[in-house]
Amino acid sequence: MELLKEVVPRLSRLAVIGTSTQPAAAQVKRQIELAAGALGVKLQYLDVRGPNDFETAFREASKGHADAALWQVGGNVASDYRKKIAELAVKSRLPAIYEQRATVEAGGLMSYGVSFPDLDRRAATYVDKILKGTKPADIPVEPPTKFEFIINLKTAKQIGLTIPPNVLARADKVIR
Numbered sequence: 001m002e003l004l005k006e007v008v009p010r011l012s013r014l015a016v017i018g019t020s021t022q023p024a025a026a027q028v029k030r031q032i033e034l035a036a037g038a039l040g041v042k043l044q045y046l047d048v049r050g051p052n053d054f055e056t057a058f059r060e061a062s063k064g065h066a067d068a069a070l071w072q073v074g075g076n077v078a079s080d081y082r083k084k085i086a087e088l089a090v091k092s093r094l095p096a097i098y099e100q101r102a103t104v105e106a107g108g109l110m111s112y113g114v115s116f117p118d119l120d121r122r123a124a125t126y127v128d129k130i131l132k133g134t135k136p137a138d139i140p141v142e143p144p145t146k147f148e149f150i151i152n153l154k155t156a157k158q159i160g161l162t163i164p165p166n167v168l169a170r171a172d173k174v175i176r
Helices: 002-007 025-037 050-063 082-091 101-105 117-132 154-160 163-168
Strands: 013-018 044-047 068-074 096-098 110-114 147-152 173-175
Touching: 002 025, 002 068, 002 163, 013 025, 013 050, 025 044, 025 068, 025 173, 044 050, 050 082, 050 154, 082 101, 082 154, 101 110, 101 173, 110 117, 147 154, 147 163, 154 173
Parallel strands: 013 044, 013 068, 068 096, 096 110, 147 173
Antiparallel strands: 110 147
16 A cells, blocks of 8 residues: 555545455455555445456446555456456556556556465475475464565556656566
């Protein structure tokens, strides 16, 4: 949310597009509310349970005068529709941030999330330990340690948004 606030300084109303039935939805909602309170941002929650809800969510975000969107729809609900989701955000002229870089590579504005290549490398160390005889229960669970920030300048241009140089400098990847 801080990144969105830097990219959209006038951010006062944020559409949070998510799926209320996901297991961690309530916990994620609390964290989003804490961040919004600290930044003085009002939230508009939009529930997406399947691909048929995408257009409605973006339309409602526009009607609700959202300045930006935080995309929290995960798993199979959204993974096959990344390009469509990015196109709907651009059509709505709504700066949006996603959790996965794949959505930005499909045309989304920006993402901040776990580095999946890093998780894959770390998973290999678990497999190695198990193959060498360590019991899985004896291996501590470790949270992700590497996150990545991706920006798509083509999309920024399409929606008439200028990304500040200090934000660009922090990006792990910039799509031009």
